[in-house]
Amino acid sequence: MSRFTSALTIPAEKLEKFQTAAHIGGIVAAALGIVSVLLPWSYAHEALDDVTYSAAPSPLQYNYIGLAVIAVVLFAAPLVLRKPGKARDWVAWNTGARFAGYGLLATGFVGVAAIGIESGGLINVDPGGWLALVAGVVGAVSGLVLFRSPEPSMGRIKTNTIVQIIAIAGGLAAVLFAAAFALGLSGAGAFLFYLTFAAFLALTLVRTGVFGWFAKCAADNKKILVLAAFFVAFVFPFTQNGSDANMSIATQVLIFSATALGLNIVVGLVGLLDLGYIAFLGAGAFTSAVLSGSLYSHIHWHPPFIVTVLISGCVSSFLGLIIGTPTLRVSGDYLAIVTLAFGEIFRITMNNLDGSDGPNITNGSNGINNVPELSFLGFNFGDAHQIFGIQVGRFANYFWLMLLVLAVIMVVFVNLNRSRIGRGWVAIREDELAAEAMGVNTFGLKILAFAGGAFLAGLAGAVKAHYDVSVTPDQYVFLESAFLLAAVVLGGMGTVMGVLIGATILKLLPEKLRFFSDYRLMLFGLLLVFMMRFRPEGIIADERRQLEFHAEDEELAEDVQEELIAYHDHFNPDAVTTEDLR
Amino acid sequence: MTAAPAPATDAPVTEDGVLLDARNVTMQFGGLRAVGDVSMQVHAGEIVGLIGPNGAGKTTFFNCLTGLYKPTAGSVTFAGQPLPPRPRKVVYAGMARTFQNIRLFHNMTALENVMVGRYCRTKSNAFDAVFRLPRHRREEREATERSRELLAFVGLENKADTLSRNLPYGDQRRLEIARALATDPKLLLLDEPTAGMNPQETREAEDLIFRIRDLGLAVLVIEHDMRFIFSLCDRVYCLVRGEVLVEGAGDIVQNDPRVIEAYIGAPTVVEEDGNDA
CATH class of the missing domain: 4.10.910 (30s ribosomal protein s13; domain 2)
Incomplete structure (x- = not known):
């Protein structure tokens, strides 16, 4: 044990006598928080999606109450469970309590700040809001004083399979509900408030060890988890009451995720830095648009979509071969420069294929507009449909299609990763020379990764063309490549879950925080800098990658x-x- | 994916039993002649030693044989065929090596390391892997079984799931040998297999190399430990300043005054254990 057993650098002896006070302080803080939501936080209706009522908390404030109740439980439990025993060892009460305390402070702060910004001054913050901030300060200080708990043992409990499955179902339902709720928030302040709440709730659950138990349930029932996750994603459109705005964002997230997963093969598994990956998405989109039967297309051949998708993938992977064959002999920085240039060459070429110097394929910077809606067996993707009596709009159709494409890409990724090819890729990343000397076809495998990743991006691009209706060269700029790479790095290289989370964060935040759009790049820059400093392996770490960063x-x-x-x-x-x- | 040729064990050996035939191999780096005019034969089932002071060009010669370097002059034939100058194709042809400074895939388990060695003897392609076709599943099963056998052969059967970076030094050396054996070689090239080992581990390594020879493999080994090399090898080549100084049976080379001079530099002092230079 170190001399400092709390988060503060004050010797343990000096803090010993404050422990009980800290527990009580935390309970008081949470109670103050609950009292605060019974008071109006502000009289300005426009702030935080309306928190003006007394004794009638808004939906947002109910979440806050939830966090406060969890804080009460975590702060109070060690007082009740004085004897060491199972229940005491299962959960890291104190550590969790500390993060619940931080959470109260963070949400209180964001709440007050959002009211101040959205209603034009802190003058509009009412006693309830200030009380929440005070509750947060008390909670956080109490948490800081608490000694850390020993490692929780909850992740090692043996649980009945049925209970595990119920836990998975409950967890996923909570995620679905949380996602639907978050997308339903209209104000940017409310969204930020909710995001802060969700982040600290997750952090608290991780630190208490409850999350470890969920992770074990998930690991023991992987197939069920995957199927259930897809089911949840499938029913997501039904929670949106036919709202197109959110479904449009959700579909964009899926397209972005699918492309990022393709990039993840190249960057995450083989370790090749590709800075022009967006070109492969663009190649797929342009191919699909040209073959879509659009009036603006100059090629009057309109194959069925299933054929178009495959052609798009092939065109992309052909480009991957063209760029990969000469350049994959170089590696590291050189490859990054070459691919960066390739991305720009692609965009400029698409801009110049306007008929003035050469063939007219893309209409130059005007691109190909009026890409018709997809249609399968009379099911038109452009129309709204009634399914089970619930109205789902145009974007829901594309959402489901993209979900299918994403599933295909995930299967390809996972199965390749767990094969001789995947082992070869990891071997190349670990020590290319040794891999070659052990008979691994390093050049062939790198080409395969490049062309394969490009193929997957081409698939996503084919759907994107129809979803976007128009395809223009300026949709495929370097910035998009950088964002894809950021999603892979942020989420966790080499993992599926990490990249999905990273892609969701990078696509969702700018959509919901429109008022912040001018500072968007600065925000992401900061985010990446902090990630690289504190968790270079990404949100979800690939086991091997984690070792590389923490050798x-x-x-x-x-x-x-x-x-x-x-x-x-x-x-x-x-x-x-x-x-x-x- | 390029298809791997048939396993090397089926390849014919020349009639006189010469497996590896290097003739007048020269490696020149600009003005530096690292290896000059070296000729060497290794017969099937033979253990051949390659000794020489530091900087004599032993590892450079190894690299010429295994395709990491393309010799400036000279020819190398293996089992009657000229050796392709690509490391990967050399492995396909049936020659595998270990490295002087261990080059394992550190963040893979011992089993995975050996399975990478099986790569060149398996054929399932991306299509097989994505759709989990029978060929993929059969090859995965066989590769796992064979790799476990090899781990048992080198005495690491209990460490299959240990990350190779966590293995003790001696075990890492043995794992590298198992990985090389997984490529089904006819000739195994060991670059200082006992460097950094204690006497006990060295004896175990010696035993392991004899057992490898008993499998019918030829072994070419670079070493500095003279006692090790003279008790192990049927024939020894001594390389000095890139050229073969002496070649012959162990005791002949051991007592050759030129070898002693090359190592110790003082012909009047004769020590039995002229360890290291």
């Missing part, structure tokens, strides 16, 4: 090994056991 961390290496053993036992229960190792 000196022996404890982490042991953990990862445990995980790999568990993973291995899970898939080869009959194989030679690893008992001796433990």
